[in-house]
Amino acid sequence: MTTIAIVGAGRGLGAAVARRFGKEGFAVALLARNAERVDALAADLQAEGIDARGWTTDVRDPDSLARTLEQANETQGPIEVLQYSPLPQKSFLRPLLETTVDDTKGAIEFSVYGPIAAVHAVLQNMRFVGKGTVLFINGGTAVRPAPKFAGTSLSFAAQSAYAQMLHDTLADEDIHVAQLVIPGSIEEGHPQKDPTVLAETLWSMHTGRDEFRVFATDMDDEVSETSD
Numbered sequence: 001m002t003t004i005a006i007v008g009a010g011r012g013l014g015a016a017v018a019r020r021f022g023k024e025g026f027a028v029a030l031l032a033r034n035a036e037r038v039d040a041l042a043a044d045l046q047a048e049g050i051d052a053r054g055w056t057t058d059v060r061d062p063d064s065l066a067r068t069l070e071q072a073n074e075t076q077g078p079i080e081v082l083q084y085s086p087l088p089q090k091s092f093l094r095p096l097l098e099t100t101v102d103d104t105k106g107a108i109e110f111s112v113y114g115p116i117a118a119v120h121a122v123l124q125n126m127r128f129v130g131k132g133t134v135l136f137i138n139g140g141t142a143v144r145p146a147p148k149f150a151g152t153s154l155s156f157a158a159q160s161a162y163a164q165m166l167h168d169t170l171a172d173e174d175i176h177v178a179q180l181v182i183p184g185s186i187e188e189g190h191p192q193k194d195p196t197v198l199a200e201t202l203w204s205m206h207t208g209r210d211e212f213r214v215f216a217t218d219m220d221d222e223v224s225e226t227s228d
Contacts, residue, residue: 001051001077005029005069007059007118008086013137013186015041016195017083020203022050029072029079031055031065032086051076059086060109062117069121078129079122081206084115085137092151099150111155115162123175132175133206136163140183140219167212176209182216192217 004021006014009030018028018041028050032038038054045052053076057068073079092107119134126132140146142160145153160179167177180202187193193216205214 001025001027002080003027003029003072003076003078004081004083005031005072005079005118005122006083006085007031007057007065007069007114008084009038009041009054010087011037011041013085013195013198015045016199017202018045018050018052019048020196020199021081021206022048022052024203026081027051027053027076029053029055029069029076031057031068031072033058059114059118060106062113065114066117066121069118073122073125078125080126080129080131081133081135082118082122083135083137083202084118085135086110086114088139088152092155093149094151096147096150096153103151104154107151107155108158111152111159112162115159119166126175127173130174133209134163134166134175134177135202135205136160136177136179137202138179138181140181142179142181143213144219164212174209176206177212178205179213180205180216181213181219183219184217 004026006017009032022028030038030042030052035056042052042054055068055072057064059065091103094103138156139152141149141153142156163177163179170177182193186195198216
């Protein structure tokens with residue numbers, strides 16, 4: 001059995017993706033900071049017949065994140081799909097003129113160092129078996145900077161550049177790297193931004209394996225950095 005590792009798994013999009021991939025026979029590794037919440041989500045998924053397990057880690061601690069992914073790979077099965085989608089912290093969403101060096105440092109740790117650590121933890125196995133998928137999920141500031149969200153505007157842009165380079169570098173090895181940009185908030189009941197709809201989009205990105213960047217909806221939607 002192969003595994004999808006969801007970094008930043010919560011009750012919204014993370015749970016929907018877990019159900020969509022679990023339906024296809026994937027084991028699901030749920031990574032988040034709050035052990036109680038992630039274990040509860042794993043229990044709910046297990047009750048639905050999905051092989052799910054919660055793992056506690058902090059994306060701002062690269063060593064911890066890498067070790068956790070390696071443990072999930074050994075325990076649940078080879079990680080074929082990595083999804084990086086943790087919810088940005090409030091300090092990353094301050095207006096530009098209120099954003100400090102510490103705020104920026106935290107955002108970079110969260111959105112650049114974390115993804116690099118996560119990818120390196122799973123990439124060797126993906127390259128060994130000759131296949132894999134890495135999915136990055138970002139808000140609209142990844143492609144259109146917004147002064148009211150300075151931290152994510154800076155760090156998501158850097159993450160986008162990293163993801164694009166990965167996409168171009170690994171394409172010949174059948175390791176597909178893609179980015180889903182969700183302008184505005186994830187909204188239950190929305191025809192394009194409901195968690196279940198977004199999970200289907202991510203499944204299509206995994207199976208379709210073509211373009212790098214997919215927009216959940218038009219970029220003219222209100223910019224918000226809310227995700228789950």
